[in-house]
Amino acid sequence: MIREIPELIERMAACDECRKLAVEYGMNLIGSRRRGAKPRDWGLPLTTSQIALDDHLILTHSEWLPERQPGCEVCDSWRAYCAIGPIPELEAWHRAEHLCEPLREICTPGDFRITTLM
Numbered sequence: 809m810i811r812e813i814p815e816l817i818e819r820m821a822a823c824d825e826c827r828k829l830a831v832e833y834g835m836n837l838i839g840s841r842r843r844g845a846k847p848r849d850w851g852l853p854l855t856t857s858q859i860a861l862d863d864h865l866i867l868t869h870s871e872w873l874p875e876r877q878p879g880c881e882v883c884d885s886w887r888a889y890c891a892i893g894p895i896p897e898l899e900a901w902h903r904a905e906h907l908c909e910p911l912r913e914i915c916t917p918g919d920f921r922i923t924t925l926m
Contacts, residue, residue, distance in 0.1 A: 814910035819872060829864055830911060833857040837915040861911075862904040873903040880906070 820826035836857045840850040865872060873895075876883035883906075886899050895903070 814914075816872070816907060816910050817914065819869070820911075823869070825864055825868070826861075829857065829861040833861045834911065834915040837912060858908075861908065862901060865904050865907060866900050870900070872907060873900060874906045876903070877906050 820830050833854075836850060836854040839845060840847075840854050876886060882902050886896075886902075
């Protein structure tokens with residue numbers, strides 16, 4: 809059964825840098841979920857590839873950042889503050905985490921939608 813490709817993945821596939829960073833992150837994520845994988849082998853590469861992808865999304869594609877998500881305690885804590893102007897950097901990073909949720913989902917073993925980005 810082929811599941812629908814999220815809109816985010818289609819957008820990222822159109823950006824060469826997104827594609828490169830997403831594939832690197834996805835391969836590290838898949839490696840972290842392999843049976844018998846040791847954290848010392850995948851921890852640093854996974855973290856650095858996630859930071860690089862989040863940083864690219866925030867700096868280059870900030871219009872893709874989702875709105876605050878209902879049911880998320882962190883989003884709710886920011887909702888309590890009334891801010892005028894650009895969102896704080898930490899909130900942008902958090903919202904980038906929400907943005908990457910579909911990517912983390914497709915990077916699980918047996919889900920081949922990551923090939924769309926390759």
